[in-house]
Amino acid sequence: xxxxxxxxxxxxxxxxxxxxxxxxxxxxxxxxxxxxxxxxxxxxxxxxxxxxxxxxxxxxxxxxxxxxxxxxxxxxxxxxxxxxxxxxxxxxxxxxxxxxxxxxxxxxxxxxxxxxxxxxxxxxxxxxxxxxxxxxxxxxxxxxxxxxxxxxxxxxxxxxxxxxxxxxxxxxxx
Numbered sequence: 001x002x003x004x005x006x007x008x009x010x011x012x013x014x015x016x017x018x019x020x021x022x023x024x025x026x027x028x029x030x031x032x033x034x035x036x037x038x039x040x041x042x043x044x045x046x047x048x049x050x051x052x053x054x055x056x057x058x059x060x061x062x063x064x065x066x067x068x069x070x071x072x073x074x075x076x077x078x079x080x081x082x083x084x085x086x087x088x089x090x091x092x093x094x095x096x097x098x099x100x101x102x103x104x105x106x107x108x109x110x111x112x113x114x115x116x117x118x119x120x121x122x123x124x125x126x127x128x129x130x131x132x133x134x135x136x137x138x139x140x141x142x143x144x145x146x147x148x149x150x151x152x153x154x155x156x157x158x159x160x161x162x163x164x165x166x167x168x169x170x171x172x173x174x
Contacts, residue, residue: 029131029138031146033059033170036080041168044146046138052127053138057112059148059168060119067114068153068163071107071129075143077169085145085169087159091135092128099155104128106136107144108161111152143173 029046042059057069074086088096089107098104106128114120130137138144148168153161 029172029174031170031172033146033148033168034077034079035061035168036082038079041148044170046131046172048131049125050127052125053129053131054125055109055123057120057122059112059114059121062114062118062120062148062168063150064114064116064118066111066152067167068149068151068161069109069112070105070147070149070153070160070163071109071126071138071172072145072147072169073107073141075145075171075173077145077147077171079169082145082147082166082169085147085166089129089138089144091140096158097154097156097161100158108153108155111155112148138172139174143171145172146170 031044033041033044035041039061041061045056047054071089072085073089074084076084078084088105090105092106094103094105096105096108098108109126110124112120112122131139147166149163150167151164153163155161
């Protein structure tokens with residue numbers, strides 16, 4: 001009987017470790033975004049995905065149309081202009097724009113399209129950032145931010161793709 005009890009305890013311990021590591025691997029970071037008046041415009045959910053980070057945006061109360069979406073270097077979102085977020089997150093020191101032949105900022109992402117109802121639900125990924133402990137981590141140096149711009153990113157023009165004003169912002173921290 002004692003060997004059976006030890007085997008059961010060992011099996012239970014292994015099971016608990018597997019559950020603990022599974023929950024760590026699937027940990028998600030939720031970022032709340034606010035507009036210049038401090039009103040919530042929704043959230044962005046981030047998770048580790050292959051090489052990079054997966055993102056799901058669930059946004060509302062935004063102007064209809066196409067908008068740029070960037071990760072910015074500073075973990076600050078001071079209204080009304082969100083310039084406190086600093087420049088794009090760019091630890092690889094590349095040029096701006098997903099279509100730039102010289103490479104692009106780590107913080108560059110595809111544009112989002114907001115519907116006539118002011119809402120968007122969108123999934124994408126960014127293979128140039130992580131949620132780890134390296135220089136490409138969105139948590140590096142105390143965190144970063146995610147910014148929605150007034151206009152679409154042309155994906156070429158340095159330093160910000162002619163994306164216009166910053167209209168919503170959320171801080172990314174652990």
